Amino acid sequence: MRFIQVRFLGTGDAFGHGGRLQTCILVQTTTCRFLIDFGASAMISLYRFGIDPNTIDMIVLTHLHGDHFGGLPFFILDAQLNSKRTDPLVIAGPAGTRKRLTSAMELMFPGSSKVKQRFDIEVYELQTEKNWLFCGVTVTPHTVQHPSGDPSFALRIECNGKTIAYTGDTEWTEGLLPAASGVDLLIAEAYFYEKPIKYHLNYQTLIAHVGRLKPKRLIITHMGQDMLDRLEQLDVESAYDGMIVEI
Numbered sequence: 116m117r118f119i120q121v122r123f124l125g126t127g128d129a130f131g132h133g134g135r136l137q138t139c140i141l142v143q144t145t146t147c148r149f150l151i152d153f154g155a156s157a158m159i160s161l162y163r164f165g166i167d168p169n170t171i172d173m174i175v176l177t178h179l180h181g182d183h184f185g186g187l188p189f190f191i192l193d194a195q196l197n198s199k200r201t202d203p204l205v206i207a208g209p210a211g212t213r214k215r216l217t218s219a220m221e222l223m224f225p226g227s228s229k230v231k232q233r234f235d236i237e238v239y240e241l242q243t244e245k246n247w248l249f250c251g252v253t254v255t256p257h258t259v260q261h262p263s264g265d266p267s268f269a270l271r272i273e274c275n276g277k278t279i280a281y282t283g284d285t286e287w288t289e290g291l292l293p294a295a296s297g298v299d300l301l302i303a304e305a306y307f308y309e310k311p312i313k314y315h316l317n318y319q320t321l322i323a324h325v326g327r328l329k330p331k332r333l334i335i336t337h338m339g340q341d342m343l344d345r346l347e348q349l350d351v352e353s354a355y356d357g358m359i360v361e362i
């Protein structure tokens with residue numbers, strides 16, 4: 116049996132509630148070691164949990180908000196100046212990723228986007244419902260309801276004969292059905308407990324629909340303070356920074 120290891124390196128909301136780090140999920144398969152999302156605090160996550168950045172084959176992004184991709188300038192600068200990366204870095208995200216990454220680098224470290232790295236940066240801009248394959252991992256993005264300046268995706272990811280889905284940030288949308296139906300592991304946003312927040316999922320809405328998705332396992336993440344205050348009373352698994360699961 117070939118397991119996939121999923122390691123939650125950041126499980127908080129955008130604002131650091133509960134002292135949690137922003138979204139970053141490490142997936143290890145037999146052929147690939149990759150990250151889903153790379154929030155502004157994600158370099159802290161890597162070093163806190165002893166992950167060598169040079170071991171990362173690719174980074175897949177759900178959308179281009181700072182708490183999901185804002186750590187990339189730090190990754191690229193660290194790779195150049197500190198970790199001395201030589202292998203190509205593959206980044207896959209929505210249309211607009213290349214431009215937004217350049218803008219983010221220039222905003223935070225002027226001139227940094229023009230530096231020639233010792234390693235190649237390969238950016239792939241994914242299209243909704245089109246399969247994209249890299250190092251034995253098939254990523255299928257599905258458009259969700261979450262304005263971020265460019266398309267926002269939920270991701271369905273197949274590797275080692277297993278399927279993972281991550282909702283990214285979104286209010287409930289029927290687009291989550293093809294993204295997440297029947298997966299071995301569904302990682303779902305649960306920002307608030309029951310309060311409706313436009314463009315985000317709350318726990319009660321997720322639970323109301325999860326019977327339609329029928330995941331084999333559900334783990335919630337991206338929790339704000341309202342959720343963190345109620346962790347004891349939940350009926351589902353909730354992620355924490357450093358949590359490791361095998362599927």
Ligand SMILES: [Zn+2]
Pocket residue numbers: 128129180182183284337
């Ligand atoms: Zn977010």
Ligand SMILES: [Zn+2]
Pocket residue numbers: 178180183261263284
């Ligand atoms: Zn967002």
